[in-house]
Amino acid sequence: MSVMIGKDTRVLVQGMGKTGRFHTDKAIAYGTNMVAAVHPSRAGQTEVFEGETDHSGVPDRADSYRVDLPIFRTVAVAVAETGANASVVYVPPPFAADAIMEAAEAGVPLIVCVTEGIPVADMVKAKRYLEDKDVRLVGPNCPGVITPKECKIGIMPGYIHTPGRIGVVSRSGTLTYEAVHQLTLNGLGQTTAIGIGGDPVNGTDFVDALTAFNDDPATEGVLMIGEIGGTAEEDAAAWITANMTKPVASFIAGTTAPPGKRMGHAGAIISGGKGTAAAKIEALEAAGVVMAPTPTDMGSAMMEAMNK
Amino acid sequence: MKIHEYQAKALMADRGIAVPMGRVATTVDEAVAAVRPLIEESGNPVVVVKSQIHAGGRGKGRFKEYPDVGGVSVVTEGISGGIEAVEARVRELASQMLGSTLVTIQTGEEGKQVNRLYIEQGIDIATELYLSVLLDRASSRNIVMASTEGGTEIEVVAAETPEKILKEEIDPAFGLLPFQARHIAYSLGFEGDAFKNGVRFLDALTKAAVELDTDLVEINPLVVTTDGKVMALDGKMAFDDSGLFRHPAVAELRDVSEEDAAELEAKEFDLSFIKLDGDIGCMVNGAGLAMATMDIIQTVGGEPANFLDVGGGAEKEQIAAAFKIITKDPNVKGIFVNIFGGIMRCDVIAAGVIAAVEEVGLTVPLVVRLEGTNVELGKQMLDESGLDLVSASDMKDGAQKILELTT
Numbered sequence: 081m082s083v084m085i086g087k088d089t090r091v092l093v094q095g096m097g098k099t100g101r102f103h104t105d106k107a108i109a110y111g112t113n114m115v116a117a118v119h120p121s122r123a124g125q126t127e128v129f130e131g132e133t134d135h136s137g138v139p140d141r142a143d144s145y146r147v148d149l150p151i152f153r154t155v156a157v158a159v160a161e162t163g164a165n166a167s168v169v170y171v172p173p174p175f176a177a178d179a180i181m182e183a184a185e186a187g188v189p190l191i192v193c194v195t196e197g198i199p200v201a202d203m204v205k206a207k208r209y210l211e212d213k214d215v216r217l218v219g220p221n222c223p224g225v226i227t228p229k230e231c232k233i234g235i236m237p238g239y240i241h242t243p244g245r246i247g248v249v250s251r252s253g254t255l256t257y258e259a260v261h262q263l264t265l266n267g268l269g270q271t272t273a274i275g276i277g278g279d280p281v282n283g284t285d286f287v288d289a290l291t292a293f294n295d296d297p298a299t300e301g302v303l304m305i306g307e308i309g310g311t312a313e314e315d316a317a318a319w320i321t322a323n324m325t326k327p328v329a330s331f332i333a334g335t336t337a338p339p340g341k342r343m344g345h346a347g348a349i350i351s352g353g354k355g356t357a358a359a360k361i362e363a364l365e366a367a368g369v370v371m372a373p374t375p376t377d378m379g380s381a382m383m384e385a386m387n388k
Numbered sequence: 389m390k391i392h393e394y395q396a397k398a399l400m401a402d403r404g405i406a407v408p409m410g411r412v413a414t415t416v417d418e419a420v421a422a423v424r425p426l427i428e429e430s431g432n433p434v435v436v437v438k439s440q441i442h443a444g445g446r447g448k449g450r451f452k453e454y455p456d457v458g459g460v461s462v463v464t465e466g467i468s469g470g471i472e473a474v475e476a477r478v479r480e481l482a483s484q485m486l487g488s489t490l491v492t493i494q495t496g497e498e499g500k501q502v503n504r505l506y507i508e509q510g511i512d513i514a515t516e517l518y519l520s521v522l523l524d525r526a527s528s529r530n531i532v533m534a535s536t537e538g539g540t541e542i543e544v545v546a547a548e549t550p551e552k553i554l555k556e557e558i559d560p561a562f563g564l565l566p567f568q569a570r571h572i573a574y575s576l577g578f579e580g581d582a583f584k585n586g587v588r589f590l591d592a593l594t595k596a597a598v599e600l601d602t603d604l605v606e607i608n609p610l611v612v613t614t615d616g617k618v619m620a621l622d623g624k625m626a627f628d629d630s631g632l633f634r635h636p637a638v639a640e641l642r643d644v645s646e647e648d649a650a651e652l653e654a655k656e657f658d659l660s661f662i663k664l665d666g667d668i669g670c671m672v673n674g675a676g677l678a679m680a681t682m683d684i685i686q687t688v689g690g691e692p693a694n695f696l697d698v699g700g701g702a703e704k705e706q707i708a709a710a711f712k713i714i715t716k717d718p719n720v721k722g723i724f725v726n727i728f729g730g731i732m733r734c735d736v737i738a739a740g741v742i743a744a745v746e747e748v749g750l751t752v753p754l755v756v757r758l759e760g761t762n763v764e765l766g767k768q769m770l771d772e773s774g775l776d777l778v779s780a781s782d783m784k785d786g787a788q789k790i791l792e793l794t795t
Contacts, residue, residue, distance in 0.1 A: 102731075103731075106731075173630060174633065174634075197630045198630060199601055199628055199630045199631035199634070200523060200601070200603070200628045200630065200631065201560075201598060201601050201628065201631060202631075203528070204523070204528055204529055204530065204560045205560045205561075207528045208528075208529075208559065208560045208561055223730075235700070235730070235731055236730060237729075237730040237731060237760065237761055239761075240730075240760065250676070251676065252674060252675065252676020252677065253674045253675075253676065253677075253700065253730070254672075254673055254674025254676065254677040254700075254728045254730060255674060255676030255677045255679075255680055256676070257728045257730050257760060258677060258680075258728050258759070258783075261728070261759065261760070278675060278676070280523060280525050281523070281525070281528045305676070307675075307676055307679060308679070309525075310525040310526075311525070311526060312525075315526070331680070333676050333677075333679035333680040333683060334679040334682075334683070335683045335686065336664075336679075336682040336683050336685075336686045336692060337679055337682070337695070338662070338664065341662050341695075343660075343662065343675055343678070343679050343695055344660040344674075344675025344676075344678060344679070344695065344697040345675045345676070346629075346630065347525070348675060348676075348679070352542070352543045352546070353543055357683075373687070374683065374684045374687050374783075374784060375677075375680035375681075375683065375684055375783055376684065376782050376783045376784040
């Protein structure tokens, strides 16, 4: 079992530029079922992907692959023709919010947006547009979602992941890889790892991810990686206190971050005294979450939470 | 991106938002020349001389060189002395303020050099209020925040009398609706002409905030004049960097002299860099990992000299640039490179580090921790390079090693 994505996920890609093509190829090598691409001016063509299979991914496949990915004019047509039930967005920032809304209108139930640098105002609009639709958005500015050995949507390296019983949710990219690596070293595999992204306005938040993991029978514990800025971690702490039935471990990055400065991610900023790491750590500790004192202790903190 | 008060007020005036008349000056003569037309046009004998820097708290701020002079000075000599008396006082103030260092609650002890003054007409104030438009991350919408406590920092009001802050959410599909504007105007105690002007002000301000992709518009104080006008006595605007491509005219308002030179240089190479006060430089891929690296340096007893994210797809040139920027800081006693290779391969990073060190030279200890894709190859390349560097097995090991080498 897993959350959001698995063996039956059929993925379409929006944005077939250099980045989109590169990561689509990696996803196919991993064994993700890529079924369509959407490009307004290249409809009717196919994009060919050939290469060596990534055997850290979906098992029991031949050593090489060739996929002729059909390109459609709109998401709606792509969905109708291929039965895609997830979309990954690599569209450049000025057009990415529109791509998200197009996928939502076409009824794609899961939209993963990797694009970094989308104007906040565009995301405010897109989120409003998604409000009354039965759609889950992950990101933007995120590495994506992976269910090890089943499906990889996004830009994370597949091979560091191992199937198992821990759900991972994070605002960061490489720090998530670090966390997954430590989990694997501690013998803890993952059900699904979700990167919710580093932007101030995003789709899936910690509470959404925790809810999904709490409801997933295969997930036995959750590792949650937060950072400075906003109050998503505090909201998660309140939700954990009220609802969470599984152990949670966490690390919050940015204890040393100065106020008023954006630390790489658009959303990683302490403003008006709000969004400090100290406040988040305090809230999570109060909710019974095992906190990793340093980023090297994420794996062991998860072990401790599981053995409590 | 931040801009100056005078620039924000010009943008507001263009959009029908009432602001006092004013003129910007970069020289003493320009400041003096601004006085006469301002007094003649406004009919008010008072002018205000305002330092233009990208930091708040200017009114209460003081100049290092002239501790008696405030960052914002009201010149009242004209009430009894005529325009010449105002000009004489403005000449004196401008010659003290221009080129001097203003220290405010937000600049830190080192202060900021004042290179521009804004000479503004005096205003007969009846009441001072607070108004801002900003993103509420919890609701993913912009909100209008208003308070009767004008002139006070909103953080202080929020901490001490949160009931005095009113918030109205702006639905992006509709904008601020007229009844919401009326609600705010009632709550601020506007009556008569001020009520009508206030509603108009709110409508124009929220439209400008959304249309211009602002991060923050803050009017503190918003004033009601004795004749019922509603005006932005101060005006602060900051923009969403990701939205600037839509507003080339706004992008041109950037004042690079207000920004850190190293941070600007880093931006040219698509590096995300922030200078800190410590002595251990760090180079990391990914913002979260970069923050975590700073944290672990502090945990083991060191102080990070910077935040530096080389991004997910850094090339050799970027890594070399990153090295140069880090080593330019004279405080840096050692460098910790912490890379978790994902899509970016460790061998590429290793090649970049080797090339950078060969090009830039290395005068301080270097600790490298590599993990992830092609890690063995990357480590082997570093070992065989003959470079004087120390390998670390994990983040904590790396932080401890660089600390030992620098103390």
